[in-house]
Amino acid sequence: MKTKTRFAPSPTGYLHVGGARTALYSWLFTRHSGGEFVLRIEDTDLERSTQEAIDAIMEGLNWLNLDWDEGPHFQTKRFDRYNSVIDHMLENGTAYRCYCSKQRLEKLRETQIANGEKPRYDGHCRDQVDKHDINKPSVVRFRNPQQGSVIFDDMIRGPIKFSNMELDDLIIRRTEGSPTYNFCVVIDDWDMEITHVIRGEDHINNTPRQINILQALGAPIPQYAHVSMILGEDNKKLSKRHGAVSVMQYRDKGYLPEALLNYLVRLGWSHGDQEIFSLAQMKTHFSLGAVSKSASAFNTKKLRWLNHHYINHLPPEKVATYLSWHVEKQGIDTQGGPPLVEIVKLLGERCETLKEMAESCRYFYQELTEFDVDAAKKHLKQAAHQPLTIVAAKLAEIDEWKVEKYPQCITKHGNGVTNKYGKSRNATTCRGHRR
Numbered sequence: 001m002k003t004k005t006r007f008a009p010s011p012t013g014y015l016h017v018g019g020a021r022t023a024l025y026s027w028l029f030t031r032h033s034g035g036e037f038v039l040r041i042e043d044t045d046l047e048r049s050t051q052e053a054i055d056a057i058m059e060g061l062n063w064l065n066l067d068w069d070e071g072p073h074f075q076t077k078r079f080d081r082y083n084s085v086i087d088h089m090l091e092n093g094t095a096y097r098c099y100c101s102k103q104r105l106e107k108l109r110e111t112q113i114a115n116g117e118k119p120r121y122d123g124h125c126r127d128q129v130d131k132h133d134i135n136k137p138s139v140v141r142f143r144n145p146q147q148g149s150v151i152f153d154d155m156i157r158g159p160i161k162f163s164n165m166e167l168d169d170l171i172i173r174r175t176e177g178s179p180t181y182n183f184c185v186v187i188d189d190w191d192m193e194i195t196h197v198i199r200g201e202d203h204i205n206n207t208p209r210q211i212n213i214l215q216a217l218g219a220p221i222p223q224y225a226h227v228s229m230i231l232g233e234d235n236k237k238l239s240k241r242h243g244a245v246s247v248m249q250y251r252d253k254g255y256l257p258e259a260l261l262n263y264l265v266r267l268g269w270s271h272g273d274q275e276i277f278s279l280a281q282m283k284t285h286f287s288l289g290a291v292s293k294s295a296s297a298f299n300t301k302k303l304r305w306l307n308h309h310y311i312n313h314l315p316p317e318k319v320a321t322y323l324s325w326h327v328e329k330q331g332i333d334t335q336g337g338p339p340l341v342e343i344v345k346l347l348g349e350r351c352e353t354l355k356e357m358a359e360s361c362r363y364f365y366q367e368l369t370e371f372d373v374d375a376a377k378k379h380l381k382q383a384a385h386q387p388l389t390i391v392a393a394k395l396a397e398i399d400e401w402k403v404e405k406y407p408q409c410i411t412k413h414g415n416g417v418t419n420k421y422g423k424s425r426n427a428t429t430c431r432g433h434r435r
């Protein structure tokens with residue numbers, strides 16, 4: 001059977017690394033077997049969802065090259081569909097109207113808490129279908145089975161069991177007529193023929209409710225896989241406190257999407273002791289069975305190491321296109337200077353990020369207007385004054401800037417070492433005098 005997975009973000013913020021990893025696993029799982037990937041925007045929370053977040057999420061996925069075959073679907077555009085299913089459920093009795101007042105529900109809650117019970121709806125209206133005035137305000141609840149249990153075999157965590165006793169009758173339509181979150185997810189997964197639901201572990205508790213609803217609808221039950229959390233370097237839940245959490249912030253800091261993807265795939269998944277994975281290798285080797293159940297801590301050092309690897313192993317032309325974004329962002333005009341691909345070849349070895357590389361290549365394109373204060377302190381000492389004056393005078397005499405010429409100016413015997421780009425960095429800071 002063809003697999004179909006989805007990434008279903010709620011557009012309440014940017015695409016963070018946790019979401020990106022979930023999307024990656026979901027994408028890899030389906031791409032591994034030639035299946036399809038759906039993007040679904042879960043925007044039912046009208047107050048918290050924004051167009052800005054939708055754009056940011058898509059920008060993040062695009063940057064990472066995680067392409068989708070279908071969508072983006074928007075839940076807010078599917079309310080008619082959800083409501084027609086709810087109407088149908090009211091007719092066949094798998095859902096019912098609940099007329100309980102806020103006061104009654106609050107009192108129930110207080111009593112349950114006072115008795116040390118978990119607060120839950122008591123099923124008051126479950127069997128009173130005909131006893132109410134249909135025009136009175138009501139919500140619609142799902143008639144959850146009261147006996148038995150829901151067991152699902154999580155593809156990452158193994159069998160998980162919930163007793164139906166723990167699940168109350170979930171509200172699926174609010175008083176003002178809007179369908180609720182868990183219900184929309186169920187209808188979407190059904191309509192979009194999702195075969196595997198791969199998502200964050202924070203949704204484990206929703207799964208038995210969703211399975212019960214799917215069952216009541218006679219819909220196929222997808223397989224589920226719940227991915228563990230990503231922690232910060234301090235082993236606490238990853239949050240803004242830890243600096244960059246948005247995927248696009250990693251671009252801004254000079255990481256390559258290839259490096260971030262490689263980092264994220266290994267953060268909670270392994271294949272022997274291999275560390276470096278091209279996208280093609282990830283697709284070949286990825287399996288949910290090898291995804292870890294425990295949370296993984298983010299490690300910037302390792303990400304930097306991978307980034308350094310990709311800076312030096314991707315085709316330099318490709319790295320140069322990424323670099324051009326950074327160079328432009330730093331306001332460096334590269335016209336009249338060496339092509340960026342040469343910068344990549346020259347500085348790749350000593351840079352871990354493209355931001356660093358863009359900073360370091362400034363002198364190839366601009367006049368030297370600022371000194372590195374620390375370096376100046378270290379090197380511009382009294383003792384350096386005389387040799388530097390001599391070198392400056394000799395350099396000024398050069399009429400043609402040829403690589404062979406300036407070692408003579410700098411070293412006593414004229415056999416000074418030049419860098420592998422074949423130029424001294426001082427020479428290239430002199431505008432208009434490049435070879």
Ligand code: GLU
Nearest residue numbers: 008009010042185199203
């Ligand atoms: N919208 C949910 C979230 O952003 C994901 C729901 C799901 O994957 O089922 O956490």
Ligand code: ZN
Nearest residue numbers: 098099100125
């Ligand atoms: Zn009720």
